[in-house]
Amino acid sequence: MRHRLVLTPQPTSPRPLELGPDLLKSLLLRHVRHCHSSRCATCAKLRTRIAAVKRRRALWRTFRAIARVAGVLALSRRRAACRVYAPGGVGYLQMEEEFEAMQREAKGAAVEKAEAAQREAKGAAIAEEVEAMPRGSEGAAMEEVEAIQREAKRARCGPSRRS
Numbered sequence: 001m002r003h004r005l006v007l008t009p010q011p012t013s014p015r016p017l018e019l020g021p022d023l024l025k026s027l028l029l030r031h032v033r034h035c036h037s038s039r040c041a042t043c044a045k046l047r048t049r050i051a052a053v054k055r056r057r058a059l060w061r062t063f064r065a066i067a068r069v070a071g072v073l074a075l076s077r078r079r080a081a082c083r084v085y086a087p088g089g090v091g092y093l094q095m096e097e098e099f100e101a102m103q104r105e106a107k108g109a110a111v112e113k114a115e116a117a118q119r120e121a122k123g124a125a126i127a128e129e130v131e132a133m134p135r136g137s138e139g140a141a142m143e144e145v146e147a148i149q150r151e152a153k154r155a156r157c158g159p160s161r162r163s
């Protein structure tokens, strides 16, 4: 038995399609369930729409599943981080070591900087002293410097090699 939905308005009726939405829906569904015509435009449209809705629902299901997994993973990552970085944990100890190494490095750099500043200050003081010397006394100063150098050399070489 074949059900056919005929939606042609009756010429005698003043308002042709006075079917309630529920009745229209049930008639349409009954037609679609039993219609096997490949040329029926109504069924083709309905099948296209149903396929689109199914695709959208599948996408939405996939999205929800991914969101659920991401939430679970984020929570477990947070718990792991709390455990690892808690005092006494592996991450805590590693960070402690790293921090101390950085501190040592910073201390070394600061000491080096202070020593460089000291050397510079000493050099500036000597330059000032030389600058303050009266003109013409360079020869005497040079003699003094050479005497100091000779003394230093002698002290470095030692008395056994020298005598």
Ligand SMILES: [Zn+2]
Binding pocket: 031, 032, 035, 036, 037, 040, 041, 042, 043
């Ligand atoms: Zn049909």
